[in-house]
Amino acid sequence: MTEDAALAARKAAARAAALGRRAAAHEAAEGSADLLGEVLASHPGRAIAGYMPIRTEIDPLPAMAQAAGRGPVAVPVIEAPARPLLFRRWAPGCAMVPGRFGAMVPEAGDWIVPEVLIVPLVAFDRAGGRLGYGGGFYDRTLAVLRAAGPVIAIGFTYAAQEAEALPQEATDQPLDLIVTEREVIALR
Numbered sequence: 001m002t003e004d005a006a007l008a009a010r011k012a013a014a015r016a017a018a019l020g021r022r023a024a025a026h027e028a029a030e031g032s033a034d035l036l037g038e039v040l041a042s043h044p045g046r047a048i049a050g051y052m053p054i055r056t057e058i059d060p061l062p063a064m065a066q067a068a069g070r071g072p073v074a075v076p077v078i079e080a081p082a083r084p085l086l087f088r089r090w091a092p093g094c095a096m097v098p099g100r101f102g103a104m105v106p107e108a109g110d111w112i113v114p115e116v117l118i119v120p121l122v123a124f125d126r127a128g129g130r131l132g133y134g135g136g137f138y139d140r141t142l143a144v145l146r147a148a149g150p151v152i153a154i155g156f157t158y159a160a161q162e163a164e165a166l167p168q169e170a171t172d173q174p175l176d177l178i179v180t181e182r183e184v185i186a187l188r
């Protein structure tokens with residue numbers, strides 16, 4: 001097996017294990033966006049990217065709704081595979097349509113360049129390492145945004161999704177902050 005294939009296999013194994021723990025936490029309704037709401041309130045007026053939860057992801061919508069009362073909030077839109085995400089303005093109750101890969105996207109609205117991103121994930125570690133669904137969308141998006149200016153990437157996750165030390169590659173973009181239903185973990 002090549003080194004790349006070995007790394008991909010280790011990522012796949014870490015993903016599968018974390019998805020099992022995430023499903024259990026979701027099933028037990030362990031989620032709360034209270035701490036996320038507090039963190040977002042400390043960045044008033046900044047353009048925020050949230051996400052529309054899919055499958056067993058922890059639900060950030062209560063914190064996004066609060067933030068939408070203070071400033072712009074947007075959600076990701078996939079333009080094409082292997083391309084950075086775009087972000088379209090979102091507000092509670094706005095018209096949504098199904099996007100690629102299952103998440104809902106706003107039917108209309110302005111395109112926003114976010115400064116604070118709530119990043120969905122499958123697994124995280126305490127060094128800021130992150131695994132998503134494997135599309136590389138957030139890695140590409142954070143690379144572009146960070147090259148243009150300061151951004152804060154907040155991983156929002158059930159505490160149960162923590163992993164020991166995730167396999168990472170050069171293109172993996174680290175998280176600045178991790179927020180769970182239990183704690184805020186500052187990284188950089």
Ligand SMILES: Nc1nc2c(c(=O)[nH]1)N(C=O)[C@@H](CNc1ccc(C(=O)N[C@@H](CCC(=O)O)C(=O)O)cc1)CN2
Nearest residue numbers: 051052053054076078101103120132133134135137138
């Ligand atoms: N709520 C939410 N919205 C999001 C993301 C996310 O992770 N969560 N994304 C974050 O990027 C983008 C969607 N990306 C996704 C990429 C792949 C799969 C997916 O189902 N992948 C398959 C495997 C695909 C393959 O390898 O052929 C799978 O997991 O079974 C889902 C979402 C944009 N919006």
Ligand SMILES: Nc1ncnc2c1ncn2[C@@H]1O[C@H](COP(=O)(O)OP(=O)(O)OP(=O)(O)O)[C@@H](O)[C@H]1O
Nearest residue numbers: 130131132133134135136137138139140143171172
């Ligand atoms: N900036 C980039 N430029 C080119 N390829 C990239 C970049 N970022 C990630 N990739 C590639 O995308 C693929 C998927 O990356 P990875 O497995 O890290 O996705 P992920 O972080 O789990 O997914 P997502 O960010 O969509 O939630 C990998 O082959 C990776 O090398």
